[in-house]
Amino acid sequence: MAVARTTVPVALPAQRDRNGGTRRRRPGRLVPWLFLAPALTFFALFKFWPSIEGLYLSLFHVRPYLGDQWVGLANFTRAFEDPDLRAAVGHTALDAAVQVAGSMLVGFLLALLLEAPARHVRILRTAIFLPAVTAMVAVAELWGALLFPGQYGAVNSLLGHLGVGPLPFLSSPDSALWTVMLVQIWKHAPYDMVIFIAGLVGIDRQLYEAASIDGANAWQRLRAVTLPALRPITTIVLILGMIRGLRVFTEIYVLTHGGPAGATESVVTYTYRTTVTGNDAGYSAAISTLLLATTILLTVLTLWWRNRREAD
Amino acid sequence: MTALGLRAPRWLVARRGGRLAVRLALYALVALIFLLPLWSMVATAFSADPPKLGEVMLLPRGISGTNMSTAWRLGMAQGLVNSLIIEAGGLTLQIAVSTFAAYALARKRFRGAGIVMLAILATMMMPEEVIGIPLYLVLGRMNLLDTYPGLILPVVGWALPVYVLTGFMKRIPLELEEAARVDGAGDLRIFFHVILPLALPALGTCAVFGFLMIWDQYLLPLLIVQSPRMTTLTLVVTGLQASQEQGEGVRLAAAVVLMVPSILIYLGLQRLFERGLLSGSLKG
Numbered sequence: 001m002a003v004a005r006t007t008v009p010v011a012l013p014a015q016r017d018r019n020g021g022t023r024r025r026r027p028g029r030l031v032p033w034l035f036l037a038p039a040l041t042f043f044a045l046f047k048f049w050p051s052i053e054g055l056y057l058s059l060f061h062v063r064p065y066l067g068d069q070w071v072g073l074a075n076f077t078r079a080f081e082d083p084d085l086r087a088a089v090g091h092t093a094l095d096a097a098v099q100v101a102g103s104m105l106v107g108f109l110l111a112l113l114l115e116a117p118a119r120h121v122r123i124l125r126t127a128i129f130l131p132a133v134t135a136m137v138a139v140a141e142l143w144g145a146l147l148f149p150g151q152y153g154a155v156n157s158l159l160g161h162l163g164v165g166p167l168p169f170l171s172s173p174d175s176a177l178w179t180v181m182l183v184q185i186w187k188h189a190p191y192d193m194v195i196f197i198a199g200l201v202g203i204d205r206q207l208y209e210a211a212s213i214d215g216a217n218a219w220q221r222l223r224a225v226t227l228p229a230l231r232p233i234t235t236i237v238l239i240l241g242m243i244r245g246l247r248v249f250t251e252i253y254v255l256t257h258g259g260p261a262g263a264t265e266s267v268v269t270y271t272y273r274t275t276v277t278g279n280d281a282g283y284s285a286a287i288s289t290l291l292l293a294t295t296i297l298l299t300v301l302t303l304w305w306r307n308r309r310e311a312d
Numbered sequence: 313m314t315a316l317g318l319r320a321p322r323w324l325v326a327r328r329g330g331r332l333a334v335r336l337a338l339y340a341l342v343a344l345i346f347l348l349p350l351w352s353m354v355a356t357a358f359s360a361d362p363p364k365l366g367e368v369m370l371l372p373r374g375i376s377g378t379n380m381s382t383a384w385r386l387g388m389a390q391g392l393v394n395s396l397i398i399e400a401g402g403l404t405l406q407i408a409v410s411t412f413a414a415y416a417l418a419r420k421r422f423r424g425a426g427i428v429m430l431a432i433l434a435t436m437m438m439p440e441e442v443i444g445i446p447l448y449l450v451l452g453r454m455n456l457l458d459t460y461p462g463l464i465l466p467v468v469g470w471a472l473p474v475y476v477l478t479g480f481m482k483r484i485p486l487e488l489e490e491a492a493r494v495d496g497a498g499d500l501r502i503f504f505h506v507i508l509p510l511a512l513p514a515l516g517t518c519a520v521f522g523f524l525m526i527w528d529q530y531l532l533p534l535l536i537v538q539s540p541r542m543t544t545l546t547l548v549v550t551g552l553q554a555s556q557e558q559g560e561g562v563r564l565a566a567a568v569v570l571m572v573p574s575i576l577i578y579l580g581l582q583r584l585f586e587r588g589l590l591s592g593s594l595k596g
Contacts, residue, residue: 029422031499032416033416033422035412036412036417038408039409039410039413039469040413040428043469045465046447046466047435049450050449050450051438051443053449054446057449113335113338113339124339126579127347128347130346130350130575130578133574134350134574135528135546135570137530137549137570138549138570141549141563141567142349142350142352142564143349145356145563145564146368152367154367190346247442249441249531250531254550268441268442268444272445275445281449284445285445285446288442292438295437296434
């Protein structure tokens with residue numbers, strides 16, 4: 001600090017000389033930072049500080065009132081050996097993969113069906129987007145009610161008419177995670193649909209006509225024209241979906257609390273549980289830090305991959 | 313090209329009848345799958361005759377607001393008021409702070425601009441779910457647990473509106489700004505009188521996204537709220553238990569109240585919403 005203070009009076013006259021008396025320019029250099037200051041303060045206090053705090057805490061055994069105890073990397077070795085966490089990572093990865101693939105597939109089919117600019121189609125498109133804007137808590141409560149496991153449950157009585165079921169849905173460890181995925185796909189598919197429709201609208205109609213003239217049937221046109229044109233959008237939907245999938249919490253916590261028998265425990269619900277019940281913030285911080293590192297790694301990898309492909 | 317192009321329509325016309333029927337059937341199926349569940353929630357919430365345990369109705373048996381008033385008594389009033397307070401404070405601050413930052417990033421050339429943008433985008437990887445536990449400890453140190461600021465301040469800094477607004481403001485022609493500068497306007501004047509009015513559509517987009525983002529908060533209040541006085545709507549909805557007499561009616565009534573504002577905002581500002589969805593996601 002002392003060094004900085006002594007250099008300032010020296011630097012100021014020098015700058016004034018160089019600018020040749022244009023006194024308006026010096027405050028001008030501060031202007032962008034003044035406009036940025038409020039946002040940067042919020043990001044620093046509520047994003048970066050907690051992230052760094054998490055990294056720091058992960059090196060301690062956190063004990064309220066007793067003082068924290070330095071444990072080095074013990075929380076991380078514990079994390080790598082924790083069978084419950086390993087199971088949670090497995091559920092999270094499976095859930096991310098299936099819900100992203102499922103939403104994209106359903107969203108793509110919806111886009112093909114509802115691409116037309118006609119008015120009634122636009123109304124339908126608006127209507128089926130409603131699940132995507134509804135709060136996840138409301139969606140989860142709704143499906144929790146609809147998927148009531150007994151034969152009187154709404155979905156089960158519907159399936160009963162078709163001669164199927166009654167299915168246990170969320171109440172059985174074998175089907176709970178798959179049921180959660182269906183709910184996620186129901187909510188996210190309309191979102192992917194809108195993005196795919198934007199991609200479809202951008203495709204040159206003449207390409208379709210040219211393909212038809214060459215004798216291509218609908219399936220061949222889809223493979224030769226539509227899918228290649230949508231590839232960049234698909235990449236982005238995929239990345240956003242995977243990152244969203246890694247931090248899944250609300251729908252699982254509301255629908256199953258991670259149960260039955262831990263069958264739907266995700267990384268974040270597990271972290272939450274270790275904090276609330278295990279009362280070990282240091283260990284939770286270590287898991288959170290690993291999750292953050294994984295997210296950053298995945299993002300950097302995909303960006304690098306995208307840049308390399310664009311360069312090709 | 314036009315002569316050859318005529319072929320395609322003729323080929324379509326031949327099969328139109330059958331294709332249209334299939335299309336309409338698919339439309340109906342899609343509408344059923346995505347809308348019927350939402351409708352059944354409303355029907356059950358307003359049914360006068362309570363549903364049996366596990367039952368969700370397609371048609372209400374008599375219409376009444378009993379479920380709604382029961383939910384209202386069981387904390388929904390407090391939750392709704394608090395959620396609206398958090399939404400008003402959080403959204404106002406979020407939009408204000410993001411607009412100021414976007415002005416600097418889009419209209420000024422300065423050393424460090426690239427790093428600032430990168431840092432802001434990096435926060436995309438730090439949502440509440442990832443940094444929740446340390447955020448809770450940090451808020452505790454600031455004495456903000458179980459307070460409105462504790463629920464409002466963490467949602468203010470969000471990379472998406474900064475990103476969307478920066479992209480939008482970059483496209484405003486420089487001449488407009490220069491004309492004002494020649495007339496002697498300073499940065500604040502240019503910001504409020506030139507850039508801000510032109511950025512209004514993008515501001516609307518950000519408001520829709522910001523509303524939904526703040527309205528849907530769940531983990532943050534779950535960690536921070538400790539007294540019933542501070543409860544939020546999402547906590548009330550998940551806190552209500554299905555009872556033997558009322559079944560799911562009361563909880564679904566609260567869920568309807570949680571759903572309606574988002575849907576109204578979306579339907580009211582739909583055009584802005586779709587534009588933002590594309591500018592936000594297509595460009596990564």
